[in-house]
Amino acid sequence: MPNYGRSGRCLTCKRRRVKCDEARPACSPCRRLGLDCGGYTKDYAFRDESHRFASAATLKTLKEQGALVHRSAAAGEPSRSLLTGADVAVPFFLVHYAGMGRSLAVARGFYETLIPMYTSQPHDSPLSLAVSAVAARVFSLWRHEDAAQVEPHLAPYTQAVASLRSALERPEDRRRPATTLAVLALHLYESISAVYDARQATPVHHHGALSLLPIAALDSLDGLISTYVKGFVLHTEISSALRQKRSMHPNVYSYVNSPHTSSLVPGNFSSTLDSIGASVAELQADYVRGLSRRHASGPLLEQQCRAWITEAGQIDELLRAWARDVPDHWRPLRLTSGQDFSPSITAYRSACDIYPSCQIATLWNLWRFHRLLLLKITVGATQRISTLPRDESAGDERLVPTTMESAIQAGSIQELVDSICHSVPFYLGNRTKQSSLSDFTDPEILFPSYHLLTPGDARIAARHQDCDDAALSGDEQHRHIVAYGAWHIVSPLSNLLTLVSDDHGGRLVASCLRLGQQEWIREQFLRVSTLVRLPAAGPFGGEKGRSPPLLPVDPKSADSAAESLAKQVRKGAIFMSGP
Template identity: 65%
Template sequence: MPNYGRSGRCLTCKRRRVKCDEARPSCSPCRRLKVTCEGYAKSYAFKEQNYKFTSREAVKEDRQVALFQPAGEPSRSLLVGADVAVPFYLLHYASMGRSLAIGRGFYEVMIPAYNSEPSNSPLSLAISAVATGIYSFWRHQDAVKQQAQAPHHVQAVAALRSALERPEERARPATALAVLVLHLYESIHAVYSARSAEPVHHHGALSLLPTALSLDGLDGLIGAYVKGFVVHTEISSALRQKRSIHPAASSYVTKLQTSSLVPENFSSTLDSIGAPVAELQADFVRRMVAKLPFDIALEEQCRGWVTQAEQIEDLLQTWARDVPESWHPLRLTSGQDLDPSIPTYQSACDIYPSCQIATLWNLWRFHRLLLLKITAGASQRISSSSARHIQDLVDGICYSIPFYLGNRTKQSSLSDFADPEILLPSYHSLPPGDARRCHTALSKDEHHRHIVAYGAWHILSPLTNLLTLVKDEHGGRFVAGCLRAGQLEWIRGQLLRIGILVRLPAAMHSSDEIGGLAGYGKAEDLARQVRNGARFMSGP
């Protein structure tokens, strides 16, 4: 288990070997001497004591998986608790496959922020609450999950309330990040409880936006990305709920001319385009719900919506041209490039360098689908070119599903991280001499682990949004009419498959196999429950 050591001194005082009062954001000795206070980093020295608390079965399982075992080091057994859950969570969710050039600003800054915080800080306690719950999920220990999460969650909420009473703490990015982690905790519980997520933490994060960029140095960089993530979740939430963006976030991303909040970040740039998509949809839905008579004014308004949609479409096309060439999807063929055991749509699969890049493309596709739906709804018809675009975009989402899921069909478990029977299409699947093969930052093992960890979650939202889109009363029928025969049924089946992988109650059956599910009526219920629980989460 980790030994945090006896000293909580800042790094500067540790190096100088002097007493530190551990004040934040900088300690008193550093302020007095006018030197840079380098913050508070946790260092982990592992001592093998877990065997005292772990059953033989758990030791056998953990040795097989060897999740934290660096090459050449002996196997370590794992204890279900924050001491093991937090490193597991940070490794597989906040580290592998993450990049500041791609990231939305949540997981990408979590580790440096966490390392600068004491163990009793709101951020550390919030991460412990989420991590223990997620780790318990992987071990199929739902009862343990509830017991393990509750103390950390209660302590995190209490610590956060105390921090928010102090102006200097409200201005710290770590405080805003703690709010976001607690929001994730609430959203996960809402999805698994089949209820609507409470907005308290989301609104709390929005209220901290004006102060999140007030610091310099590392805190300033973290603050910029945290602010970008808060804005991203608000845009995602507005798109899901067909409403306008909250005023606290709209000042950062409004109008077509707005540049990205985080420079040279393609996710932030896409958000700056997604904001006017959300506003256009909100305006369109308000007028349609009002059921105003079709007169000259409404006809002119409809033409205005079509014009706005075309302008935003141009920006989305520019975004696609600007991303690196290596980020574009590569089409593989089942039986030729892929093992036939991997379920595909029309025997095809698109692969990407990472899960994050694939998800950016699906968000891009969803923005375009919304614009096409609004255009069709405004003109009450769909052109042949728009129909082709809709088909291509939905096909693109379908072709990405094998990349996220591979040949997985059963409930997720820890053994999946090291299971050689799980096949996940990637550039590593191509022969070494294949001209299409490109270098990726992730090794084959790292790619396997990061897709296993959250691949199913990353495709869950696009599919639930797609099923909702085609049923929308304001233009959804035009989108549905463009799909291929049987395509919608295939998408429903894949959604139920994901529900089993992530063990969502609405998709569970006595059999672990997908074939044990009866009918597709559950797919619509599952989509609705996921959207209600994830209504304030990151999108698509």
Template identity: 45%
Template sequence: MVNRGRSGGCVTCKQRRVKCDEAKPICRLCQRLGLRCGGYGTKYANLKFKGQNYKFNTGIIQSRISCPRPPAECDTAVPFFLDHYAKMGRDLRSARGFFEVLIPVYCSQSNNSALSLAVSAVASETLSLWRHSPDGLRWSQDIYTEAITCLRNAIKDRSERGKEATALAVLSLQLYENIAAIYGLRSATRIHHDGAVSLLPFGDSDNQMTGAYIRKFTLHAEISSAIRQKRPLQDIAYSWIGSKDLIFAPDNPSSALDIIGASVVALQTSYMQLLMRDTSEALSRSALKELVSKARRIDEQLLVWARSVPDYWQPVKIFSGIDVDPSIQTYRSICEVYPSCQIAAIWNLWRVQRILLIKITISSLDKFFYPTQSEHPNDQTFSEINSAAKYKQMSQDLVDSICYSIPFYLGNRTKCSTIADFTDPAILLPSYDSLGEGDKTRLIERNDDHRRHIIAQGPWHAMSPLSRLLTLFVEEYGRHMLSFLRPGQHEWICEQFLRVITLLNIPPLESGTAEDGCRISNSSNNESVNTQAEHIAKRVRKGLNFMSGP
């Protein structure tokens, strides 16, 4: 919330500290500059906050803001980025800890601080992608370089090193690198991620609540990247789990899921170490049996997590032709809608973790009961092998739910995203609005902010689980899991992933030889389309390594 006192000008001109002509419904100055006019009266700009967290009973961070810095007259990138990515669709009750604390800390910084420059670099990069502007990308690279120089100076200063703004600057630069890596179809470097990890012990004790949220986000990113890279957690990450440094940020379902995720990382590490043994050494049956037992225990924790989330988090199933416009592509005519992209992404992370446990379990059972081609199960092992049907059904249900979330993220969009999408009435997005009045009573209000945050964030959130499914199917033992899918489901997932790539304007791989030496064809047959989707997904995953999500 904001409190600006008396004024007749629009909130955008007031924020920019320029004289407003007060034309209605939008002022002519904003119209001439191509800015989004904030209007008059009670519709306020987004960068000056007043603490209202007592309403959520979470003891959340109170903003320590003096006065927001007015952006340069030609600079719309930062307001656009903060509005559509850091504010809309974000809730401290589902916070991962980065975007939710970014705005108040950013507003407390000077224009030439490391955080201000890092946010400007990410914002310019983001807006240039929406505008398809090469000049904007080059400008963002210049700001990125300037931010690096400023950050190095800040880290040398003992008093600046421990500030939350410094840690957020490092995480913002990692976000910049992640986006650049995805669009370059290359591996993201981890230098900023490791830098954020190394800075956390220097955290300022005077800002314990903000620091706790930043630690939780860094822990989340570390767990996500460890699962993607099939590596152990860094030793320092284990010291954060249950640490008193985190108690200042109230627990929520996202942070609770991360704690379980740490166990998934440990199980995956044990599984990979077992596979890496010398081929002449028989895999230990006792070790495989222990892996299966651990996977079941972790899966039970995930099931308990699902029963503990707030009721309003639960996905609501709606149907094409009844609740959903037929122009919206659905899987099996079903769409599941959520309160926000953020909550949908947390559910998909939960689903992917369970699918990974199923993969490890099925692979371990296969190696346990069939260590050689000549061996066959005896009567004592028959019941375990018979349980494969149960795991197949579990996996199928989880993959189905991921597919049901895709129309919520994408609506009926099929073309490369542009700024005009935010006001395009032809874009249709599934929401609770299409349900009957009786169902609406338990659901949150839908408004323009919801629509804008789905348009901005939806394709990004869809890209992660879709690419995860595709890479899962081509990994060790993954091809076996293709048989778990429904007929045509793999093709549908490939099509939706390529659709996301189109929406985000990520350059496709050219015909010829891919990075891994495989041939890629632009042929229109299904096999070639699926192969291309899988190869692009593998490249995209490298850029996603240090981003949040599945």
């Protein structure tokens, strides 16, 4: 949330976490050490205000319980006798997935509100049981348990469904955000299971959350949390509509276009981006429907194509304005391999971009994906117009892009895809093996980050301001990226593979990429699939319920496996957060 208080220290001293005498124009500590004093800013900063909802003692207890995992993992893979049950799985999940690296300034609304709501509920509530099921499911993946060993998470899942049904029969419970969070937690459980079972997710929990959207409470403390929870429901429906190339659910469409939408999550850049993403989803759905109408006449189709191009340009301008408004320290910082980070970290064209957190990096990749979709629609509609029959007698003029316009579009596509590729090292570091609990304490695992740069680096002083999401310690930064960094890059990579092979203009996008880039994206997608232990699709898949085999290394086989896995991931994650 915004904090407009005085800085108290220069930017350099804040970064170094030392005292500052606030001398002007440069403070004494910086002058004494010969450092470039970053000066004093009055720009607002964002703070994680979880303490407003959950007590410090509660958060401390969760972290202490979660630390058991790291103490055990320090000596290798933790023993099954030591780490069993919800007493470890739930703290592990809440600390690493709902705690570290999260900020309300960029919150989508689920994870950021989960800890305060969970700690306020009785142990047998729908939310507590649903969180126990999700935590056990996630923890089983880290422990490499076979899918057949479902008892630890299936039991609380079944109990949570029964408890939720009872709660939904009571009008007062239907209005509570804890009930909606329980539905969303069960929805997450179903999506994870669908991805790892290589099947399409069922929409029952997603539709349940949408049905609760109009009746969620908007009063007292629950009202603030409910605001964020509503935002997450909107986000998942917009993401699902983008994946399925369909229009949004009427509840969401009316809510996004209602007069009070602008105040849904005030000052939240994720919420603002979602409101633009809703327009992208509706335009894409209209574009796909329009191209499928075989009866459309030439003039009618041309008129529609021109309308799509105009609307795509207007939405793209909104996205550009969004990018201009984000805080400066959220912008990607370009690093060079061998100079700023270890060559052991695979980077695209020897460079990578770093961000304050996975949340912020993923927000940028979502922004890039929106713009890529708009460019695909623009290029596809323009090409469709150029292929329509011309009426010479009527002086028909076609919308044919000039060489410069085509070059600008191709350059924009290349730049956006490059930026997604440059974000891959931030999420994956030098990891290449299947994830395990010992990764949290493995000193050989490296990630490019601000913490690798020297304290006096001017790039840090310019971007690394007094901001909680940018002030994670090196250990916290490492652990939150180990926990969910790989998962945050699964969707962007699978989206790219799907986009370049799409029937509606995708191959035009692929033609704009430089030689070998599409193959590099496939390689990284197969790599991240290994990290998160996705079951290999097609002839490379194992028996259901068994651990996934290693993915193929033969180039042709890898290409086929990547395409199959990308479709599999999108099928299982069709209702999950992200495009």
